[in-house]
Amino acid sequence: MSAAAHSVDDARGRTPREIDKAGYVLVAFFAIPFFLFNIMPVLFGFYVAFTRWSIVGSPKWEGLRNFTRAFNDQWVAVAFKNILLYGLIIVPCVTVLGLLFALFVNKRYPLSGLARTLFFAPTVVSATVIGLVWVWLLDTQFGLVNHYLSFFGIDNIPWLTSTRWSLVGVSIASVWWDLGLAFVLFLAALQDIPGEINDAAIVDGANRWQRFRYVILPHLRPVISMVVTLQLISTLRIFSQVYVMTNGGPASSSSSPIHYIYSMAIVRNLFGYASAIAILLFALILAITFAQRFLLKERV
Amino acid sequence: MPQWLERELEERRLNRLDLLIWPVGLAVATLWALPFVWMVSTSFKFPADVMTQDIEWLPSRVTFDNYIKVFEYPVVRWGINSLIQATLATFFCVLFGAMAGYALARMHFPGRNLLFVIFLASLMIPVEVSVIPLLLAFVKVGWASSYQALILPAIGNVFSVYIFRQFFLTFPAELEDAAKMDGAGPFNLFFRIALPLARAPAIAASVIIFTLNWNSFLWPLLVTFDESMKTLPVGVAAFTPVVGTRTQIEGYSVAMAAVTILSIPSLLLFCFLQRYFIQGISQGSIKQ
Amino acid sequence: MSVRTTLNGTSALNRRGLLKTAGAAAALLAAPRLATRRASAGNPIEIVHWSWLAASDGEIWARMIADFNEAHKDKGVQIKMEVVPEEQYVTKVLAAVATGKAPDFGWGTAGKGAQLARDEVVIPLDDLVAKAGLDIADFSASSIAASRYPKYDNKMFMIPMDLMSLQPEINLDHVKEAGLDAANPPADGATLLEWAKAMTKRDGDKVTRSGIMMTGSGVQPTVTWGIVAEQMGFKRASDDLKTACVNPEAGKQAMQWVLDLFDKHKVSTRDVTDRYKAFGTGQGSIFWTGPWTLNGYVGQKLPFKTALFPKIGDKHVTYFEGGGLELYQQSDTGRYEATMQAVKWLSDNSFLWTTVGRGASPRKSILERPDYKTTGNSWDVRGAFVDGMDFASVGEIPVVNGPNFTIYSGGNFLAKTLEGVWSGQTSIDAAMTQIQTQWQADLDEG
Incomplete structure (x- = not known):
């Protein structure tokens, strides 16, 4: 830690040093494609948000019209309300389950290596897989999930076909898909806890809960805050699983801002309008990130 | 409690309560894997055995027809496209990311911190905004539906810069100093000394970025204009009930065969290089 | 103007x-x-x-x-x-x-x-x-x-x-099972419901096999509403493309007609994800769909025939593409x-x-x-x-915002608004007001 801190100070250039011109060259190889293909289109998108544009012809300046339209569009409101719900379901589930799974795998149980593989594996598959496998699992009449729920006397739940459940259905698949990242972050942090501290706590007669509460949890605090932030940002941008599982329906009940942006841009070719909604989403992500950092007083 | 069990528990630093937790945890882990099992199992079923009221975990009759049907589509071509796209994009992203990460961590030049902040802030931008302007640009220069279009936008993945910067921040300065003493220039220093020692972050970044590229969906969906340039996730997406049109005739068993084919490379890569995945993610995010 | x-x-x-x-x-x-x-x-x-x-x-x-x-x-x-x-x-x-x-x-x-x-x-x-x-x-x-x-x-x-x-494809196994005469498919609304009731299978109060193939959202209920509404005298736009929603009462009546399939007559279930697959596997008896399905169903040897769309309202029309x-x-x-x-x-x-x-x-x-x-x-x-x-005449409205009027759509403005009705979230009157406001604005835009 101290070595790292030292080099950070060093790198900040507290001590006057020569300018390494070669640094620019080394950075350029990455920075040029990054600015060309990742930043420029975004800047253009920001400009388009203030115009009316359907690709053919040049964008026509319209000032804030797209924004006022977005504020009056009930489907925009629904999409933004939905991501807050997604956030409320997915973020706590991913954080709590990820932590529990990591605590389990961190113990020296037989087969814990296998468990680690299984918990992380979903993260590496593509959205297409989610779209097919989970739509099939959550099928109302022939899906596996409803089949096993019926053993508990639970009636068939229309996971993806009703306005009441579709958001929950998509969330379940999302938790399965996203959990690996949180799990690995927690696991790495747990493995960083020096064994002696835990051993000392055992010797002191601390029980499992006390050890978790007073030894492990304080150590994990920064990681928890990071997991929550990362998962929240990724949930605010939820798209692929929505697109492949429900396409936002029924009645927009599982849509998300990015899904709505996609359908306005690609399906309706209203690029100015789509970009304006994207800016609203960006503002929301920014606000939430700052609010969270302020509340948790953590440097992420 | 038998002696051997006591000893075993002692050795593994477990206690009696763990005897209860262990099976529960394993059961949950199994539950977590069930979607994959179901996917593979369905892919070997006859279409008539798919929509049944009884659940058959192991198909009573096995068929390879579904896979044969999938291969009637240009799956091999899609797979090759995906491989080319993911490999080249990952290679350039990791190499350039290492160079940038090294410069940002070890070199001193005005604007360095600003650059890093821009790199990080870009993570918050909904990239979907940029997709249409980017598409137009590629069509304009005649690169739509080409490997350039699939690869170039994937090079600027900030994750790789980040992970290398973290690594090089803790890089022992003595090594550099010794090489500088011998009169090595900054490029020599990077390529001869720093890069060879950065094997661990390089592999970690590679596996993670490769997986991201292999699975990338929206951009390839838009920029490929003909079947022969599709990547595997885009091609297979046509089998999904919501997006595609093909399940109408083919049914779930063929679709499951298609996604099994799609998942195998990334799952294999993950199984063999698991250590690096985990290292990469934790290094890339925790060590501040 | x-x-x-x-x-x-x-x-x-x-x-x-x-x-x-x-x-x-x-x-x-x-x-x-x-x-x-x-x-x-x-x-x-x-x-x-x-x-x-x-x-x-x-x-x-x-x-x-x-x-x-x-x-x-x-x-x-x-x-x-x-x-x-x-x-x-x-x-x-x-x-x-x-x-x-x-x-x-x-x-x-x-x-x-x-x-x-x-x-x-x-x-x-x-x-x-x-x-x-x-x-x-x-x-x-x-x-x-x-x-x-x-x-x-x-x-x-x-x-x-x-x-x-769009014309109804009818599963012949189900017709035979219900003892109906396949040579005389339903030609009006009353007979259609009779047939649907005879072929529906229920488990208690729950429909397990739809007499009329429907989904709880997406294309199928939207296009059904579109056809039935026009049959009952509703028009999405006047002929001169100036006025939206001619005869809105008929439009509301058609919404009720669709809702009744689920809740009153109980001949359709909302719990179908993929209507094509569902009809192909015998989960529905009457399915109005287009000729693009024929090769698929014939290929999988589904026993079915196609009839003319029944005359449910006063005007005999169906979807045109x-x-x-x-x-x-x-x-x-x-x-x-x-x-x-x-x-x-x-x-x-x-x-x-x-x-x-x-x-x-x-x-x-x-x-x-x-x-x-x-x-x-x-x-x-x-x-x-x-x-x-x-008699296929319910087609597209040829204006720039035409996509908002399309009745054969699973996710456009119309489908989303109607989905609120099918799920009971929006009242029929509220939905019709929303549709009228949006469409009038669309027509005004040209």
């Missing part, structure tokens, strides 16, 4: 100017073309065709293109076909046109391309048709009318290739004639497409051929889609 027209006129002019500049700029770029390889002396012309047909009809279309190429082997013209996913089709065409690299021709839907016509992405065809000698008199009058845009000089922007309608070929703006206008010649050949030789492929032929000469009824799938499953064209 006159101000609006003038405004539209000028903006169209500006766009034209811009397009020309863009085209010229593109021509200057030496970069390789996106697919379009210009003909140079001695080399054959390669006409680039984009299609979004992906299901079994796509295979037949590929055969049509192969036939063309075979017939023109020595004539210096070849068609290169590329399949583009339907959802991104228009975006990709726009991107290609904006950069001067458009395909020569592609598939369009009658009435859906008002925006493309306004921006001159698709080009008016009247002059080219005359020059190529395509016999317009041989086309059914309605198919030609549907290819025109009244707001854009009433020009033709598409050559009709097939005519499609016209498929056709449109030409995209080129920087090299010399290509239009060769492309039109190719389109003419495809239309003249569309016997295969309109028998084995999909839909009914818009060409009188093809319909009159004695073998028209005997080629392809059996007349039992195919006939209703040909005969039923007589």
